Amino acid sequence: MKNEVKSWNPKARKGVPNNKIQRLVKRVIDFSIAFILLIIFSPILFFVSFSIFTFMGSPIFFRQQRPGFMGQPFVLWKFRTMNDTFEKSGELLSDEKRLTPLGEFLRETSLDELPQLLNVVRGDLSLVGPRPLLMEYLPLYSKEQAKRHDVIPGITGWAQINGRNDISWERKFELDLWYIENWNLFLDLKILWLTGMKVLNRAGVNQEGHATVEKFKGFTSKWKV
Known part of the structure; x- marks a missing residue:
């Protein structure tokens, strides 16, 4: 299926779910689908846990604090993919060196993300929305980039089906903001469908030379402060 990549336009209509009915409908859909998927995938969850x-x-x-709606922290759940291996000096090895063969497989197949269905049931995450990044990135965002926290973050999003980790941070934020400005339920369904295709193709899992992606170091002059 051909997918047209669109960039964020600050003049686009305000599509973010900004009234109670829209938020309620999105929440009901999120909860229902996540709950059903947890039941369907329970044998896989058990097998991965055992492995x-x-x-x-x-x-x-693996549990880590991430910024959620309006930047409020929550605990994100994933399956662990790395070992805590240290240098002789006592420093922790890089992510690339700590990633295990099993962990690499879990990342390539996105099975490491399955526990986040629990986050969706709890209301920390939506099925679709900008991915929750690291807490340490919050002070590095420009005014426009920070708008990605105007909605509940998601397991997958517009940026994930248009390159995932194999695109620049700048492009990723553009895609996140385009999603926020153009949100509708049909777009969410499209993203969920295309996410399934991306997972099967194992596309864009990581940037070359990185376990996932290089760290975000701050906005460029293109973005408004």
Whole structure:
């Protein structure tokens, strides 16, 4: 399926779910689908948990504080994909060196993301929305980039089906903001469908030379302060 990549336009209509009915409908859909998927994928969740415990030991899950709606922190859940391996100096090895073969497989197949369905059921995440990044990035955003927190973050999003981690930070933010300005339920359904295709193709999982993507260092002069 051909997918036209669109950029953010500050003059686009205000599509963000900004009234109670829209938010309620999106929330009901999120909860219903996530709950059903948790039941369907429960054997896979158990098998992955058992595999991690067998080959990597405990803990099974990776938990990290991430910024949610309006930048409020929540605990994001993933399956653990790396070991805590240290240099002789006592410093933690880079992500690329700590990523295990099992962890690499889980990332390539996006199985490491399955526990985030629990975050959706809890209301921390939506199925679709800008991906929640690191808390340390919050002070680095421009005024426009910070608008990505005007909505509940998601497991997948417009940026994920248009390059995922294999695009620049600048492009990723453009796509996030385009989604916010043009949101509608049909767009969410389209993103969910295309996400399935991306997962099957294992496309854009990481940038070359990185376990996932290079760190965000701040906005460029293109963005408004």
